Amino acid sequence: MNARIRWWLASAALVLGVAAQAQDDFRGGRIVVNEKLRAVVTVNQRSYQLSGRASGHIGFTFEDLAKGQLPVGAMNVVFFGVDQEGFTRQPPKGDKDGLLAFSLDTSQPQTLGFNPGLRAIFGDLRGRVELSQFSEFLTTPPRGEPDDHDFTVETQPATLRFVMVLDDVNLTEQGLRGVEQRGGRLALVLTADSAVVHQVEMPRYVIAKEFLPFRYDITWIPLEVGRRLCLQPVRVLERIELQGTCPFCSFVVEFSGDGLAFGQPGVKKQWDKADVTFEYRDWISVWNGAYADLTTGEADALRAEVDVDDCVEVFFVESISPQGTWGGGATWGSGLASAKVISSDENANVQPVNETHLAHELGHVVTLAHPGSGYPTAGAPYRADGNTGTLMCPSGFFADNPRVNSDENKTNANNPLMTFAFKVRTAPPDCADDADCGPCYTISP
Numbered sequence: 001m002n003a004r005i006r007w008w009l010a011s012a013a014l015v016l017g018v019a020a021q022a023q024d025d026f027r028g029g030r031i032v033v034n035e036k037l038r039a040v041v042t043v044n045q046r047s048y049q050l051s052g053r054a055s056g057h058i059g060f061t062f063e064d065l066a067k068g069q070l071p072v073g074a075m076n077v078v079f080f081g082v083d084q085e086g087f088t089r090q091p092p093k094g095d096k097d098g099l100l101a102f103s104l105d106t107s108q109p110q111t112l113g114f115n116p117g118l119r120a121i122f123g124d125l126r127g128r129v130e131l132s133q134f135s136e137f138l139t140t141p142p143r144g145e146p147d148d149h150d151f152t153v154e155t156q157p158a159t160l161r162f163v164m165v166l167d168d169v170n171l172t173e174q175g176l177r178g179v180e181q182r183g184g185r186l187a188l189v190l191t192a193d194s195a196v197v198h199q200v201e202m203p204r205y206v207i208a209k210e211f212l213p214f215r216y217d218i219t220w221i222p223l224e225v226g227r228r229l230c231l232q233p234v235r236v237l238e239r240i241e242l243q244g245t246c247p248f249c250s251f252v253v254e255f256s257g258d259g260l261a262f263g264q265p266g267v268k269k270q271w272d273k274a275d276v277t278f279e280y281r282d283w284i285s286v287w288n289g290a291y292a293d294l295t296t297g298e299a300d301a302l303r304a305e306v307d308v309d310d311c312v313e314v315f316f317v318e319s320i321s322p323q324g325t326w327g328g329g330a331t332w333g334s335g336l337a338s339a340k341v342i343s344s345d346e347n348a349n350v351q352p353v354n355e356t357h358l359a360h361e362l363g364h365v366v367t368l369a370h371p372g373s374g375y376p377t378a379g380a381p382y383r384a385d386g387n388t389g390t391l392m393c394p395s396g397f398f399a400d401n402p403r404v405n406s407d408e409n410k411t412n413a414n415n416p417l418m419t420f421a422f423k424v425r426t427a428p429p430d431c432a433d434d435a436d437c438g439p440c441y442t443i444s445p
């Protein structure tokens, strides 16, 4: 496609986006839950104590309350420090302990029942369970596969039985003056079905948390639900140089990582529109200079170098060889708590640069696939299509993804590590859906 046509498509998409600007017009009550959890599980004839958290939000209208069906926005359960081999019976390549997480199946709307007589919000939610070790079972496929920078890690089908017993059952009066904190008791039963995960047979098991006191936030005033996700940046050693003659010598140590500061403004600009805030931890350094110019064959070893249970790891390398591999970066385990990204600093350092590369990879981290590539694949979590005309369009190396985000991308963005909090309303995304956002295009230099 020549530059003029590309420019015209870009302009048309931008005009359409402004004309039909989407609005978050939800009016009703909202509940946000962020609760620490302790639970027990017996698997492969051994019992384990687990600790972690449940995070979710539920939005409802008067009609939903009258029908006794409350739409679930998100419900994540994640346990940290879990003995991976105890579940998988496979020796770990990376950390012995890792995470176990439940993510909601978002292919169909899911609801919880509400019964004022029982004072309860309850129901079974469909989803999938991952262990962080599952991503070790995936060998990075050779180049040339479709969507070959967005690699799917398989999971186990699962059901989350959710029961909230409320101290005060009048949900229409709570939260009318602002955000109110209320109490109750919460029980969870998470059942993972037996499944074959990347050729490893996983057993069925049940994780149960008894009724324990918990608090929830509720409001009927028009606030939005903000979502937060922790990122763990990882840099690798580029070079150590000795300067001068010892004993008056000094060392210069250089790391990769230019892509982080370069990509952050694009991440903030695009994901603020969708009320997703990424929180960055301080660097973890890998002291192995062999990874600085990464080949695809080294990617699995680099991924295994750092495992942080409660954050998504983003590895920055100086370059990926050959240049342009994976369009300059890739995501493994898209949509999972154990997702990992590898990104080349060439996106920041080699002209023409790519301002939306990191924002695009983080779109994969929050489950979004390329337009037309979303799927319910057997064994994998449901992946929603990213919208055409948005940052989820694949751009290839040396080109920017559209600097546009959409209402549908916002609705579908999720990761089991996300936590939730009420926030004041901010500007909505640029456009609503495929029809509104226009076709995919790339911004050429």
Ligand SMILES: [Zn+2]
Pocket (backbone or CB within 6 Å): 149, 150, 360, 361, 364, 370, 393, 394
């Ligand atoms: Zn992509």
